[in-house]
Amino acid sequence: MSSVFGKSESGFTLLEVLAVIVIIGVLASIAVPSVGQIIKKAEADVCEVNRGEVSQFYNDYLVLGGLEHSDVLFV
Numbered sequence: 001m002s003s004v005f006g007k008s009e010s011g012f013t014l015l016e017v018l019a020v021i022v023i024i025g026v027l028a029s030i031a032v033p034s035v036g037q038i039i040k041k042a043e044a045d046v047c048e049v050n051r052g053e054v055s056q057f058y059n060d061y062l063v064l065g066g067l068e069h070s071d072v073l074f075v
Contacts, residue, residue, distance in 0.1 A: 062069065 061067075
């Protein structure tokens with residue numbers, strides 16, 4: 001296409017670029033809180049698994065040493 005001035009039209013108009021920026025902003029405002037919640041849940045899950053492993057290792061230590069919980073000294 002040629003415009004009134006004889007130049008070919010290529011590229012985007014300012015309105016199209018602004019519309020794309022607004023759409024990206026809306027999508028980002030939806031995605032960022034969701035990602036934050038997913039990260040918090042993952043951290044909580046990791047803590048729960050670590051607590052279980054520490055408990056299991058502690059119980060294994062007691063069984064292998066023939067000890068009761070009250071016999072162990074924490075130093």
